[in-house]
Amino acid sequence: MIGRPARRRPRPAATANKPKPAKTRIARRAADSHTRPGAWLLNHARALFFSLGKLYRNPMASAMTVAVIGIALALPAGLYVVLTNIEQVAGSWDRGVQVTLYLKSGTSDQAMTTLAERLQTDPRIARVKTVTPAQGLSELAQSAGFGDALDALPDNPLPPVVIVYPHLQGHQAAQIRALQHDLAARPDVADAQLNLAWVERLYAIVTIAQRTVWVVGGMLALAVLLVVGNTIRLDILNRRQEIEVAKLIGATNAFIRRPFLYGGFWLGLLGGLLALVVLTLSLWLLAGPVNHLAGLYDSRYVLTGLDLGASLRLLLLSIAFGLGGSWLAVGRHLRDIEPS
Template sequence: MKSWLSHHRSALLDAIKRLLRMPFSSLFTALAIGVALCLPASLYLTLQNLDYLAGQMPAQPEASVFISDSATQSDRDKLKQRIEQSPAIARSRFVSNETALANLEAEGFAGLTAGLDRNPLPDAWILTPRETDPGKLENLRKELAALPGVEAVQIDSAWAERLQAFLLIGERLVMVLASLFGVALIAISSNAIRAQILSRQDEIEVSRLIGATDRFIRRPFLYYGTLQGASGGLTAIALLVLLQFLLQTPVGKLAILYGSPFQLKGLGLVTGFVILGGAILFSWLGAWLAVSRALQKIA
């Protein structure tokens, strides 16, 4: 066990020394990895802020529940109780047919109802759902429409559907970009390790001759790739924090102009660990591929 720990410590120290021996090359590689990670991560954070902003928007979808003329008082009471007790409904208000007619006439449509013998408008409930997800809104519509005494239920959810479609496209785009930049990160790490292997090829061949295993030879390069990934991940996090710092004040001023309490959401702890872990994983994988290919050629 002590021997195993000693080998790993030696490999780690060797990787650190080689990184410090070429500071400009190491810094350039870390910056390249950081930028490659920063682009999809910044798009992801943009989508998160748009989703958060949508949740703060006062314009929520509304549901109109029209009551049938044949509805009994019992049906009306049950509908009222169901609406007031539903956890899916944030706010509700009852609009009688007299109130609806008065509002219609106040908006300049009095001529449309002047020749009518009776009020053609139904009583209605105007509801504000808690959720904006189109699927949940549709479930709420079906649930209310099935209640006795309900003539029809109409939900104005077109804007919510457009927003969800936009966010879905953005999420798919983030996944595609993350995959592409992940491949690029593997290539960056692999090229950096390949340069290290070429400079130590004689040392590797001698180690092979004296009986060193592939695992022993591969170890310092894997640590080198891991350290590269960690430095690149930290660079990406630093760039994202800097971006948030630069945008926080102007975004806050813009929100104040529109009377919104919105504040820019930055990099969370979980997202930061995902970025750092992804950078380490892809860099390690690039190092492993480069060393494995080199060992096959030497063999």
């Protein structure tokens, strides 16, 4: 006897209204990163160390990219250090700028001393030196080497001299020339001479060097952006299928973009650290010859490098270039990858 087929039991209401299966792990992680602060930080930490591990798993390619970035950043940083040292030398030469006042004949030593005291109160003047006619004749005899001929002169032909050292710097040529004009207008001054031409030439050279540093630095910064962008682009193309699968299961562009951005961060950071190492070694190699040259000129000049603030700025710029290059590459190529 063939029995009747058993009836299907009706599904309970709770079972009928059972929600759909939960999202996949990647999609859930991407969604949680926008809702929970703790999950957001955890996802960023995972992406940060995942990108570092990816560089570690490709040591040769990563080392070559970091080396290119480090050398590209070390070149403008080295030019900046050279320029800073030149400016320090030029700043010490500013003290050689002076206005020589030749007083009128017959001016007494007391009048010359009174004039020097009045000039000392001028805020534009750092210090004043007086040279009496007797002192000037003695210095001339010692420097020229024919003191006997000078002793034969019936009278001392040298006038009283007041040497004024401006408190201004050598690159403030207009202010120094204005000071010279004011000093020459005094009634007891016969002539005022200024030795500023060589200082102006020096600062013109320094200005050219500054522009050169900016131009070279801008070109090499663009090179760093291109190097990082090309590296991230190749990484995106190599992981194209993985990105397509991640998008199929619900991963957002922000979630996929995150490891690539942190990859650019690590490249920029490591490249900046390498640039500091290269710059430090270069300064160490140059310190000996520079000290020897300074000793030949009876100087104690010491070659200076980047201070802490400049080093931190270099690292921040390097990180910014790495993030910028990776952002450009990811934004350009991630939109072109869609699951088919």
